[in-house]
Each structure stands twice: as structure tokens, then as C-alpha cells.
Amino acid sequence: MNKPLKIAIAGLGTVGAGVIKVLSDNKDIITARSGRAIEVCAVSARDRHRDRGVSLAPFTWYDNPVDMALDDEVDVVVELIGGSDGIAKALCEKALENGKHVVTANKALIAHHGTELAKTAEAKGVSIMYEAAVAGGIPIIKALREGLAGNGVERVYGILNGTCNYMLTNMRETGRDFDVILSEAQDLGYAEADPTFDVDGIDAAHKLAILTSVAFGCEVDFDGVQTEGIRHVSPVDIEFAEELGYRIKLLGIASRQNGSVEQRVHPCMVSKKAPISQVEGVFNAVVVEGNFVDQVVLQGRGAGEGPTASAVVGDLVDVARGVKVPTFSVAADKLEKLKSAPLTGHNGSYYVRLMVVDEPGVFADVAGVLKANNVSMETIVQRNRAPGEPVPLVLTLHETSEQSMLNALNGIAALDSVVETPRMIRIEDF
């Protein structure tokens, strides 16, 4: 048997503790598949004495995880702390510079610094692997980079945040409060250390920026992702979506368009008949559209201890086997720099909810603004008649440009009878 692969784990929270469990429970199959044992030799976390359900006694303890990058026994540093900068970045940089492989679940780090880290790794002849960073247990990075390498990818999209999908599913099914369901997702280990990253779409944007890079062979451009979270999705919108035949999903969508790339994360109305609208709870799904394969759909748990640890260990097995692949889909110094397409140039259909004073002439005023902006209406629904009181007025609009829609919304918001900021959700036709 070849000599064991020695790993150092930085961060022993949901994912770190999970990795120790997978390596121990599946030791025999992992050793057989890797052709060598994968052994933890060192660990680091903030609290040495917390009960994690795993014994740390066999491992060397480091108070400062960055020192593990200098440990001669260590072949691979597994970074499971999180955060785009600070200690996680310092550790990964130092490990790569010292010729150690890095495996990480940290999407924030890869989304912000992926291109430079890949350049360092490739120059040093080591790997930085990050399967767990995108869509948890779904092996989407491997699928895109390896299995689909023969295709030109035209579009990649999906449900990329388990917390938001769990919340939207539960809001619809149970009618419970946003904050109660968010705290449940935190207890289940799905949410980020700062859950505003989930709720505001930032985590999904991190993942989309990484997917874009692997799918299109371009530099990672997190700032190019146009991002909106689920904070403004209200129970009223969820009810209207049901009535109109849609489900609301937070999607990340990246498409290539003549030398530029459009990257967007926002709530979408998706037909209840579309397969992606059936993906519920903590499950994620990623759809890849390739020019020869047509459509490939991968679905699985996007967050939580077991699925995320499964992805980390998959990367470790690749390192143990000596697999050599580019960090993204082409060598780091050959990644294209693509321009970002602005969302104002996007064409699509829209759902709009207004809160209006229930009085004669409101429909006509709204229709007048839409006409002036060349936006045509598909349906209009008003419920709960309450003369003189604010009531919801819901419209769906035929395909139009985002800029026209925004102009129309500004005009509508200025009408006296419209009493709250209009809410707009894009309708996606999959």
C-alpha cells in the first residue's frame, strides 16, 4: 500500500466535524478507492474542548491554523473556517506557497480570490479543490470540469442556496414566519455564519460566480453577479404565485452572450410544471445546457454536515489518487476576462404586486403607465375588495426589456393610489 495522505483540518464546525466522521466511518472504502489511507494528522478550531461527537485526541492541535501550512507532515490543508479574507485566505495562500494541496468548502474565498489562488496552485504544481463550495453534496464542479469538458456551455442555472430553498418551501407549506424558519435552518447547520449572506443572495452569488468560471472558462467575477435575495418575498406573493401556477425559487443564472456573460441571482417565478420547481427544502439543483449533451440536471442536498463533508472527501480522494486537473476548466493563466452584461439589457416576463387604495380608476392609471412604457399586460388580479383600504393588485407582464419594466415601475410607484413600493419578481420560462 502507498504511504497515507496526511491531512490537516482547519475549522471543526458543521463541515469539519462531518469530514472527520466520513473519513472514520467509510475508512475502508475510501482507502480502497484512493489506493492509500487518508489520515487526519492535525486540527485547529476556536474551541479545543467543545464536544463535537468526535475525539480529537489522536491529532496534533494548532491554536493558529496558519501554522499547519508549515507542518512537514501535512500533505493537504483542508480549510473549513469560512470567510473571503482573514485567516482562511492566509492559510490557503501559505499552504499553496509551501507546496501543499488545499481542499476547501469556502465559496466566499473562491468567489473573491479564486483566480489568484488557482494561479498560485498551478505555479506550485499543487491543487486547490472546492467541490463542497458549490451546491454542497452535488458533484457539479467535477461534472462541469470533467464529464462535460467536450461541450460548449451556453447556460448554467439552478437553486444554489439550501437555506433559502428550505425557507421558501416552508413559508409556502406551513405559512410560518420568515425569522422562525431561518432560525430552524441555522439549527440544522444549513446557514452561513452570517445568515444575511444566505437571505440576501450573496452566498448563491458566490456559487454562481464560481460556476460561471468553470462553465465558460473565464476569470471568477463575483462583482459581475447582479444579486437580489428573498427578503422581500412575502407570504402574499407566495399565495399569488400558487394561484397563477408558479413557485417562487431563488435561482442563480449565468448565460454567455457574444463575448460577455450575464450573471444574476434573484427570486424567480417558475411554472409549477417545470422540474426545478419540484426541488424543495434544502435540496439544490443545477442545470447545465451544453451544445452537444443538451441538458444535464443534477440534484441533491445543498447544505448540511453529511452532504458537504461528502464533497470535501471526494476532493481528498482525487488528491490521494494523484488526479491532476485545472482549478477551473482551463489553466488559470488562460482564463478569459469576460465583460458583464447589465441586467437592464435583459428581456423577460414579470410579476408585479402593488398595494393600491381600492377606488375607481386605479386600473386605468396603472394601465396608462404601462402603455406609455410599451409594456403589455398578460393578467391582472385583484382580491379582497375593501373600499378605501390598501389591497394587493397583481399583474403579470408579457416579455419586455428590464429597462422598460423599471421605467414603468417608477411611474406606477408615483401614482397617488399606489401606497407601497411595488414588488417585482422575474418570471423564468424553463
Ligand SMILES: NC(=O)C1=CN([C@@H]2O[C@H](COP(=O)(O)OP(=O)(O)OC[C@H]3O[C@@H](n4cnc5c(N)ncnc54)[C@H](O)[C@@H]3O)[C@@H](O)[C@H]2O)C=CC1
Ligand atoms: N454548513 C454547510 O452546510 C456548508 C458550509 N460550507 C462552507 O464550509 C465552511 C465551514 O462552514 P461550517 O462548518 O458550516 O461553519 P461553522 O461555523 O460550523 O464552523 C467554522 C469552524 O471554524 C472555526 N474557526 C473560526 N475562526 C477560526 C480561527 N480564527 N481559527 C481557527 N478556527 C476557527 C470555528 O471554531 C468552527 O470550528 C464555510 O466556508 C461555509 O461557507 C459549504 C457548504 C455547505
Ligand SMILES: N[C@@H](CC=O)C(=O)O
Ligand atoms: N449556507 C449555504 C450552505 C451551503 O453552501 C446554503 O444554505 O446553501
Ligand code: NA
Ligand atoms: Na458540490
